[in-house]
Amino acid sequence: MSYETILYEKKDKVGIITLNRPDALNALNSQVFSDLYAVITEVENDNEVNAVIITGSGEKAFAAGTDIKEMETLNCNGAREFALGVKKTLDKIETLKKPVIAAINGFALGGGCELAMACDLRIGSEKAKLGQPEINLAVIPGAGGTQRLVRLVGSSIAKGILFTGKIINAETSLTIGLLNSVVPPEELMDEAMKTASIIASKSTVIMGLLKDVVNTGRNLDLPSALAYEIEIFGQCFATEDQKEGFKAFIEKRDPEFKGE
Ligand code: CAA
Numbered sequence: 001m002s003y004e005t006i007l008y009e010k011k012d013k014v015g016i017i018t019l020n021r022p023d024a025l026n027a028l029n030s031q032v033f034s035d036l037y038a039v040i041t042e043v044e045n046d047n048e049v050n051a052v053i054i055t056g057s058g059e060k061a062f063a064a065g066t067d068i069k070e071m072e073t074l075n076c077n078g079a080r081e082f083a084l085g086v087k088k089t090l091d092k093i094e095t096l097k098k099p100v101i102a103a104i105n106g107f108a109l110g111g112g113c114e115l116a117m118a119c120d121l122r123i124g125s126e127k128a129k130l131g132q133p134e135i136n137l138a139v140i141p142g143a144g145g146t147q148r149l150v151r152l153v154g155s156s157i158a159k160g161i162l163f164t165g166k167i168i169n170a171e172t173s174l175t176i177g178l179l180n181s182v183v184p185p186e187e188l189m190d191e192a193m194k195t196a197s198i199i200a201s202k203s204t205v206i207m208g209l210l211k212d213v214v215n216t217g218r219n220l221d222l223p224s225a226l227a228y229e230i231e232i233f234g235q236c237f238a239t240e241d242q243k244e245g246f247k248a249f250i251e252k253r254d255p256e257f258k259g260e
Helices: 030-044 076-095 111-118 133-137 145-153 155-164 170-175 185-200 204-218 222-236 240-250
Strands: 006-011 014-019 051-056 061-063 100-104 107-109 121-125 129-131 181-183
Touching (some): 014 030, 076 204, 100 111, 111 145, 170 181
Parallel strands (some): 014 051, 100 121, 121 181
């Protein structure tokens, strides 16, 4: 299927989504979120894709935010509706049973940073620049920036980023844990593909459970989260892949997972 504002290709069990509005620094408008929702649904139903990379087209940006020009004339209800639409797409990415990697090739600001934070891993080029500059526009982040950023880097550092609206570079983003790794720009997609391919080679059924336990557990108190982990640990033993994984180890061979 083809999409209006994004490009999509498949390579070795990895789906690669490229935000494709380079003239607007890949600003995220309603059409982008609708296309992203549709492509994630396609990935969800595609047994040939086990991991996903999201990146931005052009040299400068992953995404420089939600589209300020589209949002300018919104009233209160319109703004809430817009944010609910964005949330629907970001929730879809976060709950997709296949890991999603943001390959951040430049500006990831506002909604762009929020999109990256809804992904599971964030790999940055040395040119990556992240931030939540909404305060400069006299709004607050409306796509999870006040919540996911706090959970990722802690409230003290998050408040520094949110309250100043400052853009932080790749090195600082790595230091505070907002990025998983940083590589030279020309190596970004290779690095993202390398990580995605490792992930794609694992048992898909167990990977889905693993992602769910980490995400669900984050929203529970520790005793409940640990109990949930044990419940899902038990469920792993109902799968064919668990049996194959253990058998292959004992027989000193590579496992052949079927995702069942
Ligand atoms: N929305 C719409 N258009 C945008 C955009 C955005 N978020 N960011 C950049 N653009 C457009 C510019 O308007 C410009 O278009 P024109 O050529 O038609 O004028 C084009 O992209 C190139 O941008 P610049 O000329 O500004 O490029 P630059 O290199 O001088 O600056 C930048 C780069 C610092 C990223 C600057 O573009 C910028 O500050 N962008 C806005 C960043 C921002 O505030 N993001 C948060 C948006 S609000 C949000 O995301 C809310 C939410 O949480 C839901």
